[in-house]
Amino acid sequence: MPPRTCLCGLPAPYQDCCGRFHRGEAAPATAEQLMRSRFSAFGVGDEAYLLRTWHPAARPPRLDLDKRVRWVRLEVLESTGGSVVHTEGTVRFRAHYVERGKPGEMEEHSRFVRLDGRWVYAGALGG
Known part of the structure; x- marks a missing residue:
């Protein structure tokens, strides 16, 4: 069942936001x-969306999301x-x-491009 409020951090219902x-x-x-929508996809376990929005040159052949990890909050820095x-x-x-009941966080500087509009x-930028 999808969350009521969107996990992406915007104050909107999931269905109307990233859903x-x-x-x-x-x-x-x-x-x-x-x-933001990719973070929400991790949160709801939407592997198909994650693969669909990954550049083909860097896309893994498949994803196996860890069910023990629950994504809870996003901060855009x-x-x-x-x-x-822009392109x-x-x-x-x-x-x-x-x-497993313990909070954690990860930081990434991600690169995005337009492909076919x-x-x-x-991918992630180094540094």
Whole structure:
């Protein structure tokens, strides 16, 4: 069952926020929107969406999400480019999770590009 409030950090119901992207009813307009929707996809276990929004050059053949990890909160720390007029963008974020009852967090600086008019995740930046 999907969460009531969207996991992406925006104050909206999941169904109206990232749920519409996961269902294929809309496409994220910005790199940050895509990043938020991918975080939500990790949270609801939508492996198909994650693979669909991954750049083909970097996409793994399949995903096996760890069911012991529960993604609970997202903080967007910085965003560059990635608007409706850009073809590339980056988003630096901190993702909070709980694994086996213990809280944790991971930080990533991600790169996004437009491919055939849609934003896709192109991988993590070093450093």
